[in-house]
Amino acid sequence: MDPKTLKAGVAPREVWAWAAFDFANSGYTTVVLTAVFNAYFVSVVAGGAEWATFLWTVVIAASNAIGLFAMPAIAALADRNASKKRWLFAATLLCILGTVGLAFAGPGTIVWATLMVILSNLGYNVGETLNSAFLPELAREEAVGKVSGWGWSFGYCGGLVTLGLSLLLVTSGDAVGLGSDARIAGTMLITAAVFAMAALPLFLFVKERAEPRAHEKLPFGKLALESLRDVGRTMKSLGRFPDFGLLAVCGFCYQSGVSVVITLSAVYAAQVMGFTTEDTILMVFLVNITAAIGAFAFGYVQDRIGHKRALGLTLCVWLLMIVTAALAETRPVFWVAANLAGIAMGSSQSAGRAMVAIFAPKKRSAEFYGLWNMALWLAAIVGPLCYGAVSWAAGNDQRLAIWVTGLFFLAALAVLMPMQLARGAAAAEKQNAIDEAADRAASGAVN
Template sequence: MPASLARGVTRREAWAWAMYDFANSGYTTVVITAVFSAYFVAEVAGGADWATLAWTSALSLSYALVILGAPLLGAYADAFACKKRLLLLSTLGCVATTAALALAGPGALALAVLFIVLSNFCFGCGENLIAAFLPEIAREDAIGRVSGWGWGLGYIGGLVSLGACLGYVAWAQAQGHGAAQFVPVCMLITAALFALASLPTFLFLRERARPQLQPGARHSAAVAWRRFARTLSEAGRYRDLLRFLACTLCYQAGIAAVITLAAIYADQAMGFTTQDTLLLILLVNITASLGAVSFGYVQDRLGHRPTLALTLLGWLLMVGLAWAAEGPPLFWLAANIAGLCMGASQSAGRAIVGLLAPPTRLAEFFGLWGQAVKLSSILGPMTYGLTNWLSGGDHRLAILITGGYFVLGLLILASVDLKRGRRAALAERPTDT
């Protein structure tokens, strides 16, 4: 492991960085995917016809806020060398608003929407900021495997949080408690585990960046605007990064559709029970962890672009199997292929951005990556939902159309020259703001 790390980075610091992936994954697994989403629709919104739309709209609003704010937040972090400070603030915000979801009982729709928007916004900001540390802790030729360690540990963190919540739910149901009693406690458990598991990050991860300002410059949002305006004016210099962000938008849209709607597809097209679906989520998290770690090593040996292309082909295989599946066995195979490819493709994408981002503007450029990922989180599920609606509820057609995003991703990826993009990133000269 030390041979994979940049000079001056210890094993403990690399572990502390990866622990943030472990910490924040409980939020997405429990709140967004497995527990609070269903509770919101069934209990908070009372199972109304508009309940699912209210949930997806709240998530879309939070993603839109990240899209608008992420590059500016990153530009501010680079200018004042305060990635870690802003990461702490976003973490405290996500932990506090996740805990506050415990207040959103049946009928408390406005409260639930408010706290889901705020918590998911804080989560998205923290996700971008922690990613911006990756090029500082990993050697250039090992950035894939280090990214893979983080993603792999992250999926394990999601399993730990989900397991803790499911254990409590089983106990609560045995005591005769309903969802209105045990889901709020699950939110408190998730928030507490997030706070506890992120402590190593703030204790041991170092802020290596240096302020890029004239001496005595005041902290001001105008600084972030000027830096971001400069990035937009020089966009042509980073054409390979821009192409890769377009590639990311496409393939992440496909991934977002699969993640968001897998449980619905399993229920509607495959006839899975709730227990079957929860088991599916658990197993997919395990295969995703294995995919992230193993493909991280493949990425550093085979190359970043070929490895990502291989995972996108794997996604297309998954789509084909899910479309063709008439019963559980083939669908289980498709789901586990999705898990392997999910961990691998997300880890690979983060590593490639680390190579293409100028060393003096890491947080800003990872903010642009965050923009693409969050926009895809709106685009992919909406495409699936509209296809399903227009086809009269044909989930198989919807998953097939979703596969088109992976095809587009492959086509755009073919035009990305990583060596040229890396030269452009290293040619960047720091300037005072």
């Protein structure tokens, strides 16, 4: 790790500890949302009913809707009190406990499974947002793409570890007398354990460098209301940050498609291509290797060719993936589509996170990342629901649903074109000067 990429006073172990959180939570998305529990929910918990796929998308949409409304206030509070780590710890604990709860799901436990998915996914979403908000405190502006890529790449390694342990359990379950339900439960416990262990370094080593934005102490209730007003003011002021607005819309469009791949790829593989649980886990395992390489390589590509061009390139890869998956009739062709998704997955998400770091004023990083993730969570509601609704309305025609998903990536390319990085960075610097002047005035008033 090149120390020149880090801000003054940031130790390399802090960046590794920060990236370890990506390692931790990637196991959750990989096992629970992508490879194992989504297909288990559709086929076993919901009994393979015609509405089961749509129900899964509704559950995911509900959890993301809660985050959509809760995260802006949490982010604003974290900024105001410089308390990102405390909120991140609470979110991490919620995700871990919710994942443990999924181990007790089984045939017919729709209510319990729904509640645990909502809680765990809410904790994941809040944690991912707050962890991202540490990025501009750690990396120099010219290296945020590289450091963001390190995090995403290391994150996919976490997905590989968790998925590899889960694959070992699933494939060896018969030898130790475990039934299919017990093996699925075991993968949930493995996921929770890896999450807990890998997240620990962040809380031990990463420093909270932000300073409280307010000098006076307010009761929690009043502080929450004031934070919501801050979010409202930020929303109203987005006219001063047009490029951040374009990025948020672009992120909404492409993340709508990405969310379909994350939450429904195992369902598509099982129902269209005839994959078993072991087949799907192995496929996702290998795709995570591709994704880790893609995220790491594109981190350097971003800083060399520019974040906008890098993101545009990954969107083209996504479109190629959609066409390949929709036309696939054999497993080898579908494997090609899956690995194209792996290449694009980490690089597109890493590029978006890095660009927010450029557009966000320094003293409002958590708030801007909160708004960014609002767009992503809205996408995580709209994308899967569109897929589920199209497949249900078309008599479970999943190929038609994947074709419709491609429209999201086309829209993202169209929105990306007018965005200007230099103009967005200049708007952030102007707001930095305004915020610093306000802080000086407030400090003088207190003294």
